[in-house]
Amino acid sequence: MTPSTTPTLGFVGFGNIGGPMCRNMALKHTGDVLVFDRNPAAYAVLDGTQARQAASLQALAAEADIVFMSLPGGPQVEAVCLGEGGLASGARRPQIIVDLSTTTVATARSMAARLAPLGVAFADAPVARTVEAARRGELAIMVGADEALFARIEPLLRFIGSDVTRCGGVGCGQVVKLINNALVFENTLAVAEMMVLGERAGVEPALLLDAVAKGSGDSFVLRNHARRAMLPREFPAGGFPPEYALKDIGYVLELAQQSGVAAHATELARRYYSAAVAHGLGGRYFPNVIELVDRNLGIAAAQGQGA
Structure with a gap:
């Protein structure tokens, strides 16, 4: 050829x-x-x-x-x-x-x-x-x-x-993809926490997303994962589960260690998604981490796993 x-x-x-x-x-x-x-x-x-x-x-x-x-x-x-x-x-x-x-x-x-x-x-x-x-x-x-x-x-x-x-x-595609995924997983956690906080403080979640999407807090996660999964609380099996997130996070942390970078935000994400799996949220779409936040488990539960 x-x-x-x-x-x-x-x-x-x-x-x-x-x-x-x-x-x-x-x-x-x-x-x-x-x-x-x-x-x-x-x-x-x-x-x-x-x-x-x-x-x-x-x-x-x-x-x-x-x-x-x-x-x-x-x-x-x-x-x-x-x-x-x-x-x-x-x-x-x-x-x-x-x-x-x-x-x-x-x-x-x-x-x-x-x-x-x-x-x-x-x-x-x-x-x-x-x-x-x-x-x-x-x-x-x-x-x-x-x-x-x-x-x-x-x-x-x-x-x-x-x-x-x-x-x-070669390899640089994976560098960028792993960074992309880490940002998605970390942003998902941030959006989940703020959705729960906003609702408990009296703001309807759908209205919150609409308002933030018009400001500087807008993001791909907010417009997609938050609207389509976190807002209706629909996390189908067979999607991208927390276990897959943990695999990619592990790759990111390995690269960070090799590169001499202390990736604390990514470490925090690993503890959250580990806790999600430990509390029965494995096997379903990973934005279900909002359920962990809503149940006030979050990082305390993750620390309890020894991560």
């Missing part, structure tokens, strides 16, 4: 975000799209597309030129790329692997270093925004890649994202 020809794409992993991303690629790409997920039920999201199911990761790698992955975390990324039967284990390997997952920065840089001798280029391209944005193809994508590799994958990333930013070399 030369850069001017239409590549065959591969896609691995159809979770809450991965499924809509894969569907958009399958609908918008003019060439072949091969897909693989270990959960047979996951393929339903691709009904009505021309995507072809691969029998295995090796079978996908045998045909795909560029493979995109959306996986739970670093261990899964390593296994899919370099594990037994993985993308790089067969006689033919993809030319490029693009990781849309959120992992540690060290994982991204390690994957690039280990795949390069096998003739496989690697880019980290974690995504941000909501499931609805994923369905619309309007995600924000933070890319870690050199300029030449970015030029090759950017048009394909435009199938799933309305804002695609090259953040620097």
Whole structure:
């Protein structure tokens, strides 16, 4: 394949975000799209597309030129790329692997270093925004890649994202994504506390959100998570739960330690979300941390967990 020809794409992993991303690629790409997920039920999201199911990761790698992955975390990324039967284990390997997952920065840089001798280029391209944005193809994508590799994958990333930013070399996409997520988790806590405070002080929560949205306290969290989940107190299972927040927060704190930064606000967020899980709020959409605040558990409960 030369850069001017239409590549065959591969896609691995159809979770809450991965499924809509894969569907958009399958609908918008003019060439072949091969897909693989270990959960047979996951393929339903691709009904009505021309995507072809691969029998295995090796079978996908045998045909795909560029493979995109959306996986739970670093261990899964390593296994899919370099594990037994993985993308790089067969006689033919993809030319490029693009990781849309959120992992540690060290994982991204390690994957690039280990795949390069096998003739496989690697880019980290974690995504941000909501499931609805994923369905619309309007995600924000933070890319870690050199300029030449970015030029090759950017048009394909435009199938799933309305804002695609090259953040620097490999690993820099994860740096920006982890910072983005930490800010979301911390802002969610702040909004939760102020919503509870405002209501107890006599201001209706919906009115509070409307008023603050017109002032300098406005934020993405206030306009989205607060309005859609915290205001109606609807926290569905199968969304982004506190356990996932804790995973990303752990990645941020690892990076902060490596970088010599005392990330106290992020430490506070970890204690809150740990308390949320300890008090039965696990497994449901993470803005449910407002329930922890409303029950006056909060940081006292989190400190009780020894975090």
